[in-house]
Amino acid sequence: MHVVFSAECNHLFDWHSVALFHSFARVQQHGNVTRLLACAPHELAKYPKTALEMGPTFVHRNMRDDPLVDEKGYPSYNKPYSVMVWLAANSISEDYILMMDADMIMRNTIDPVSLGAARGRVVSAEYTYLVGTESGFAERFIAKSLIPRLAQVGGFHIFHREDLRKIAPLWLEYTKRVRAFAHQDLETFFHESMHIPADTPKETVAVRKKQSMWHSEMYGYVFAAAEVGVTHRVRRDVMLYPGYEPFMGRGPAILHYGSDYTVETHFYFNKMMHTELRLETCPKFLFGAPETVDWSALRKRDALCIEHLNTMNSAFCGFYRRIGCSQIPAKCSDEGLARMTDMISRSREVMERHALH
Structure with a gap:
């Protein structure tokens, strides 16, 4: 394909x-x-x-x-x-x-x-x-x-x-x-x-x-x-749009972030707030995302939002490193990227709970 x-x-x-x-x-x-x-x-x-x-x-x-x-x-x-x-x-x-x-x-x-x-x-x-x-x-x-x-x-x-x-x-x-x-x-x-x-x-x-x-x-x-x-x-x-409840509790293959959403009360995402974001200038920008999560109580809707934010940030970090930015966000270190990967994995584990197949 x-x-x-x-x-x-x-x-x-x-x-x-x-x-x-x-x-x-x-x-x-x-x-x-x-x-x-x-x-x-x-x-x-x-x-x-x-x-x-x-x-x-x-x-x-x-x-x-x-x-x-x-x-x-x-x-x-x-x-x-x-x-x-x-x-x-x-x-x-x-x-x-x-x-x-x-x-x-x-x-x-x-x-x-x-x-x-x-x-x-x-x-x-x-x-x-x-x-x-x-x-x-x-x-x-x-x-x-x-x-x-x-x-x-x-x-x-x-x-x-x-x-x-x-x-x-x-x-x-x-x-x-x-x-x-x-x-x-x-x-x-x-x-x-x-x-x-x-x-x-x-x-x-x-x-x-x-x-x-x-x-x-x-x-x-x-x-x-x-x-x-x-x-x-x-x-x-x-x-599925991040911020929406997944169909039959199943995680989608595609996330479409065309709508805004809020996760854990104070992390707000809206793509149209970043129309002038220029990654090639090495702005050290990453989206705000929850650092501490009670995974046992997390809703699947919020798990998808956290996965989305960490996937975006991981992509930005990879781009900054690939084009040779002299200064990158601290979270783009090897340790920080490992943390993002773990957040994505934990979010996906939440999505697997009691999913209807």
Whole structure:
């Protein structure tokens, strides 16, 4: 299996990428990993060498601001575009491709076939908020006969290589169409593509409207998949947001840190608080994490948060050491790294308690 993830050449995506590369190596995932890096020529000219060379990388045009699309400022076009041009430019030997978001890390190795992937069948996470698959919204874009094929999925996808080759260009095209409709008639788009209870406060509705625009790429995917004719094996047990309770008590294979969380009352994580974090400048930065834990009383939800923080810090330490930072955090010493590894192991032991298999 080949793991790919879409990123841009900026500080936020750089530290995401450091962590994902680290987690791929840590779990000893069979196969290869490639960062699909959206980077315009003027961006690439000033992009740090240490960031460019942190792991296997395929560089392509940045659809955030490119004449290939009809607008500026929507970077999610890069997701379908990146795999489309990557597949066209490379001879990929692996049968299966796992597409992750940059703000994800791997906890366990992933076997695509055992999870249900096959030619014509994609494995994905359940995303029930894509209500436009059932509201009539989809019929604005695809034939009514294709509606039964729609799935409320997102997060990660495990494709057969040849399925993805067919889906990617349609994914990009449908994303364009959905975005164009949203710009043309935002109110209809919002009410048909997102469920908002009638008693929702006005300020919350305004936030939800902005969020709904980001879902265009996800609808682009499900419409493209329906047209190609693939089915989906929808999984609730593979991916989880740190801060959420694990499905049936089982630890996920993928952690998606797209939401903020608090662990042990005063350790707060929010990735958007660190958009300017530049690891290549050796800032000696690590995330705050609990040092003393009552493992016998620890909830599984909190165990996953502690594992996430220590995995991120271990990745940062490894990067600081690899690029030769003259000063690194004291916790990045051999002893400190051993401590992080122990915290990860203890957290995983908590996850194994009374898990339903």
